[in-house]
Amino acid sequence: MIAVQKKKGEASIFSKKQPSIWQNANFIILLFSGAVLAFGSKIYELALPLILYHVTNSPVVMSLMKGIEFLPNLLLAMFIGVFVDRSRKKAWSLWTVFLQIIILFVLFFSMRNGTPPLILFYVCGFFLMTCSYAFFNGRASIVKLALPTEMLTTANASFNFIFTFIGIMGPAITGLILMFSSLNSGILLTAVSFSIAFVILQFLKFDEAPSLAAREGFWREFKEGWIELYRNQTLWLITITVIFMNSTAGMVDTTIVFYAKDVMKLSDAELGLLLSFAGIGGLLGSLAIGRIRHKWRTGVIVTMSTLLTGLTYLMLFTNENYAWTASAILLNGFLGTISSVCIWTFRQESTPHHLIGRISGITGSVFKLSMPFAIFASGWISEISRPEVVFLIAFAGNLIIFLFCRFSALWKK
8 A cells, every 4th residue: 555645835736725616617618618529520530531441432541531530740850849838728729719610611622512532531630630639739738837736737637627518429329410400510510600609719818928939949949848857867767657657548449449349349339338347437537537547646646657558458458258358448547547637737736837839749759669569469469369369468468557657756755
């Protein structure tokens, strides 16, 4: 059992009665605009693959679209952060949403006037995901600027709760899309949702001093972000840890659907219900993270969640019983949310205002550095051996990561 440990300065923060976060206008605006954007994004994510499949009847085209959507985060994230730090955050966020609205309307009217070339889908998908990442990078800066430090954990947990809840509604949203007279109506609904969020974001009010970073030169600012990340040793160690945590998580997430269909012989309805347990675990994690962060240090939370997540992979390896598998997936969703919200919040708390864009961009890109290779490897392992072997390898990987964290300086942070 881990002894309860107070963080430095915690007594002074929590000894005073803090105002409710629900009385903070900026939080309400960020929460509701985020919910509307998440709803619209979910429709787009489900509608566009269906449209491509309807046009081409090719799963290869669908998978290529998914790969293209992944590229902006991997290739551009760390550079986007420099521009975020140079800009006024509210204006940056509004422009990124506005550009997505324009792209969505271009797609909608192109499809309405006939079947557009595939290259248009790929280009629009790339720029939609680029703008989406740019928005969320700016949003991380806005949250730090617009909300008091003591509200960051609760705010991030609330944002995660809403996004997870909308994710659980995925099957219902799919049904909604299929009820439309044409699939491109889903693209129109996404554009309308983004337009509503654009209006809501206009009401954000917070102090934002003009950035002086633009005077220093792009590459110098880029280097400054890396120097700050390395200087913040706790965040640096967390970043190294997350690279490998995301690799094992990516392997499991990729394999679980194949495992459920090929080994457990589940129907589509049973598979949908099984995967929804991850969302339920995520919701529970969002509700619990505030208390957990008050009791334990960031390093302890990251370290122990790594070990416990590894045990959920071992659960998947040991038994293919439906209830047992659902329990493992629920616990995995719970622990993943605890770890993610803790890391996001610590990154905001420990990063200077003028560097938050660069740090968010660099870490966001580095976090996913090894995921494509791990996902590719998991497919080959399942093909050559059995999908259960992927779960065992992921468990071993998390055990090694845990030992690294436990005997590094991270454990004491």
